[in-house]
Amino acid sequence: MTNSETTLSKLLAESEFNQECKELLSSLPKDKSFFAEYLYQYEGFWYPPNLLEGVLYSQKHFQARDSDIIVVSSPKSGTTWLKALVFALIYRQDYQTPLESHPLLDNNPHTLVPFVEGFNFHTQDTSPGIFSTHIPLGSLPESIKDSPCKLVYCCRNPKDAFVSLWHFMKRLALKEMAGCTMEEMVRGFCRGSSVYGPFWDHALEYWKESRENPGKVLFVMYEEMREQPREWVKRIAEFLECSFTKEEIDNGVLEDIIKLCSLENLSKLEVNQKGKLVNGMETKAFFREGEIGGWRDTLTPLLAEEIDKTTEEKLIGSSFRFFC
Template sequence: MVMATSNEPDAVGPVPFKDIAGAVPLTTVSGYPSDPKLWQSFTPRRGDVVLASPPKCGTTWLKALAFATMARGVYPPVDAEPHPLVRLNPHDCVPFMEMLFAAGQGRSKMDALPSPRLMATHMHHSILPASIKDNADCKIIYICREPKDMVVSLWHFARRTQPDLLFSDTGPIWDHVLGYWNASKASPETVLFLRYDEMLRDPVGNVKKAARFVGQPFSPAEEEAGVVMDVVRLCSFETLRNLEINRAGEVGDWASYMTPDMARRLDAVVDEKLRGSGLSFA
């Protein structure tokens, strides 16, 4: 087990990445980086949290919810002053690590952030550096969607760099999902597996679950004062209506792109790939 070593001061983070690092990371990454050597110099600190997801599968919303939850002591979700999530895109607050490391800025930019740091990645669990995935002091929160919606989202994402990509050529998603699912079963104290569809049905319950998981549970006084609902409202689709969060497709949007036969075939493939894992989207 890799352990983080850090003499960081008392927690003052997370803070918006843009405010500290003076640079805005791209809001998306064009694929999964294949060279984990870029990450060898990265050493997580105690309390670091990594948000993981396939592209366009609730990433923006999870970034907003996690930031609002973890930073609520410094940035109350109903503060009279403009909250960072009101003036900034969630991607400005929570950087994609692979973008920084690919640009040769990973260590310098990440070191500038106070603890606890909140970061994001689209990388497969299998190629995360051991300093993250085998570290009891570094938490991972993963979010995914119903597989058919996930494939549609991945197709939209891939067409940004491959505009002529056929829907039928969209890559598989089950390896990405299974990697984090199996990690969450093996180490539930360090990997939390969330479903976008379930979060839509119960955002309050899932925000509270995530807060407990990162070691920042809402106190009874906070719950009585409605702070959890304040976080959910701040990060609602209505509040973030101008961001990409509302352009990722709705639950069940796959029906606009797949024939019933395509859907049945994909369901059968997914069922076969997930068989025996304990994971189901039924």
């Protein structure tokens, strides 16, 4: 199941862009960025050029199968955890003793579940195939939109998502982050100039789709899943048409999966403490506490208020609310 090259390493590595991408970049709005020299706006959302190239590639080449499962989120909104859970759910019959012998014990979840906007999704030949993406709904490959494949979207409070992104980017120590203040990054985040941003538009698109097409998209709140993992893992399994049997529940399979995939357990594994992706990125960068409301330890009241104000403006006319 393991890919020799992780998608994230490909996405974050420098690359020589093809001619089509170069021509497109020259025509797109751009904004100074702390993630790359510039972010480029494409179909209403912002990308570093290497990620945009991946989006364009996926739009041309990704062919979804009816049985495929796509794990979706904005960056730093529970992606790693949800990847692990969905992988463990789907392949639980293959690994009857998850806590003793399981691919997640030796592989980072990003290795097992490749990104749609990556360049190695062709290696996923199992059925069902499990993929992940940060691509906004409107920019998904047409094959995903047109097929009955299922999407599980994980949404997180924007303040916690921002803080998680801040710490993640600082850990990567990108040269663009040198001298970047949190105030500057909050302003960029609030105006939508963030990787795969605007954050609020991203969530609202998938939330609306989940209401209009509930058989296609399941919308999951990160905070609710943290507080009620048993309930939500069962709900995800039911949505993916692999519900737990009474025998599995009685035998502790559900609890085993929750324990195996918990952020607390995953973060302690050697592969996630000392492992590296092929570009040298340390796998431990993907794990922090993941606590609800952890933003209070990082954001000043004024910065939190700035994000809250943007959230209030973005949600005008919608009944959707983020978990507080």
